[in-house]
Amino acid sequence: MHSSIASFQWLLYIFTVISSLQVSATRFNIPRLSPTRGTILQNPEILSATISEDFQTFYYNQTLDHFNYRPESYSTFQQRYVINFKYWGGGAGADANAPIFVYLGAEGPLDGDISIIGFLTDNAARFNALLVYIEHRYYGKSIPFGSREEALKNASTLGYFNSAQAVTDYAEILLYIKEKFNARHSPVIVIGGSYGGMLATWFRLKYPHVALGALASSAPILYFDDITPRNGYYSIVTRDFREASETCYETIMKSWAEIEKVASKPDGLSILSKKFRTCKPLKDSYELEDYLELVYADAAQYNQPPKYPVNMLCGGIDGAALGTDNDILSKIFAGVVAHEGNMSCYVNPPTIESETTVGWRWQTCSEMVIPIGTDNTTMFQPAPFNLSSFIDGCESLYGVSPRPHWVTAYYGGYVSYY
Template sequence: MNSPKFSVRWLQFMVMILSISVSSSVARIDIPRLSPTRGTILEQLDLLSSAAVSNDLQTFYYTQTLDHFNYRPESYVTFQQRYVMNFNYWGGANGSAPILAYLGAEGPLDDDLAVIGWLNDNAIHFNALLVYIEHRYYGKSIPFRSKEEAFKNASTLGYFNSAQAIADYAEIIMHIKKKLRALYSPVIVIGGSYGGMLASWFRLKYPHVALGALASSAPILYFDKITPTGAYFSVVTKDFREVSETCYQTIRKSWSEIDKIASQPLGLSTLSSKFQTCNPLTDSSELKDRLGLMYVSAAQYNQPPMYPVTVVCGGIDGSEKEDILSKIFAGVVAYRGNRSCYINPPTNESETKGWRWQTCSEMVIPIGIGKNTMFQPDPFDLNSFTKECKKFYGVPPRPHWVTSYYGGHDIKLILQRFGSNIIFSNGLRDPYSRGGVLENISESILAVSTANGSHCLDILPERETDPEWLIRQRKIEVKIIKGWMAKYYADLKSIQTIGFQAEH
């Protein structure tokens, strides 16, 4: 077992891809990344020290179809899609032992292997085969032979969407079952955040492939006006205000103070000096963007034992200086630790293209900032969003496609009859939880939430310091899945018995 190592380049990628505009005249198109990893919390690597990449992992490549839904000649182009398996716990095909399949999301599979612990921690309870599948256009699963060609324009990016991705997963899972002669091994798909949405949608679209799904922190209701656009930032504000009223008030007042100083002669230079920026600020929005990123990251990944929101507020409230911006900078230092510079380190914009394309095509999550938060108001404007996306890619987004293809409106009315065997797990301190399923839909589509949990916390590795409520949440998930499997095996035995009797 080896501890995971995260490169500076990966940290920079996470910082940038989470970036959101707190106050800007340009429409926000970098929707906060839907990632089970801790985003900029990765700057505090001790939080991940318990995760480990198993030595039992074996890497494979599947010759994947480029386009599952058309029959033009170019649709038959293929690419190599990466998947990884761990046979160490598997009870084997003869016993129809189960398969736990992790559905990769918007990032290289390598990072999920290091950070996602639920499969490895629970494989022994199920005697399960573990499978991890990389999402097309990420990591090493790149069509058109190179990333440059794949991301060339909207024509090559047009094959980059969630429907193609879950069709990929279906092909690979069925390929694995055929190859291992594990026809009757039940499959549970697991995913976090965007991957959690994929897991729930996979169960709905491919019930013949997956027996059930664990969808962690999956905001499937944050589309098409189902969830209020300002819900995300309302939860961020609530998280901070519950920790410290004075911290909340300081942050709320800081934006106008930044604007005030920026408007003065040499104001940007003053701000650059006060916040020890890595490069001179060219606009006050650059500073506000980075501070906003820090606050939303702290809230979204507000995990024990450190609780980043508490860390930030501890720095702000504990500052010996009286002026507002000195207090804010003390919060930055508390969060990021002692560094030579802060705020705007060099980044590689090419790394953001995948998630930006997804949000500019189908994953239109309308996040805006309302009036009653600790941020400056910045409502979501679809027209401006569309203009910005067209400027990048030459095609407009489809804001209603997700609900048209997967559903979402009146979800309880529809899925209580139509769907089954999905766990929607959430932590209510996660800003994305407001777009999640927080109430049971039926006897087998269940919501498992914790008041103090954060983004995808339940599928991260178990730690000795885990609080009891987190341990209990994971046990509930395992119990539910065991119940699904017990019913499946009973049905399988009954069918096989009837078949045997018919033959004799």
């Protein structure tokens, strides 16, 4: 499908929550920014997709560490990139200045993105553009140290896994491609969504001599260091629900206290498990509450025609009041079913910890410290971001502390005058 809607679906503001660290009684979610929609509940490994024969796969002998002269810095690994020559009118000849559109891979394998990112192919013919897709280091087949096991072994090998290295990877590959395919005069436009959009922005800032421009869609580059209000994202989700249905919004607001009320009973978790048809008995109320937050966020993220998920979910919640069993939690469950469909079970399904989950956990525990939280101005339970707990959790996992101010120091943030 080549409609503008289909082409830009991946450009939505996506904060897919996939993992949480637990530090004593404190809980918080690690946001994952993805250019393509996947299930937010089971987060399966992205499998290789069947793509057109127009796409050819290459590997670049990439430098492990671009910023040091230590002997190990000169180690290399094979980084994957894919090229579509179908529309290319560049190189020698009349169209020597035809552009190169570059999709910057983000926090996952490249396979799943190529076949569904329509923006590049939709616009390539008009500009006779060369299409290039580059995989992010440590994801997919672009793994240093010979294997994923070695690459993710400890903080020493993970230390080369960051956005600055990734952005420089892209610069090296693009300079190589321009030389290899006689495209020295072809302008480069880098493109990405969400985290990939952040990379596109930062690429343009750091390597303006390589990229003429960047299309950075839904790139939360200002969601660091409290430049953006911490509750900004969930405020937007709340607004979507309130605009869809005031009664739906009010029911969701009331449901959190009702969940805690039921959970406090001697057999409360069993009651909640049966009412929400959980895949496994609930261990605590947080499991259910986290699940519901994910469902509401997912509906808002993709609230577009023809289905309008928020309207579907609220229709389930409001419609439940027409039946005989119209208590608050029954309404909430009806909304879940309306959104998710009729499934054998909901909440805490079997999960597969994908390389995206593992990789993004490291990225957030190093430099991508995005302080997303909620307060009493949203329809969600107040859950402020706690930096101290976040640091404690990351130190227990990796033995290193996050750098919450690194992104704004390196790429830019507040304007300071002295």
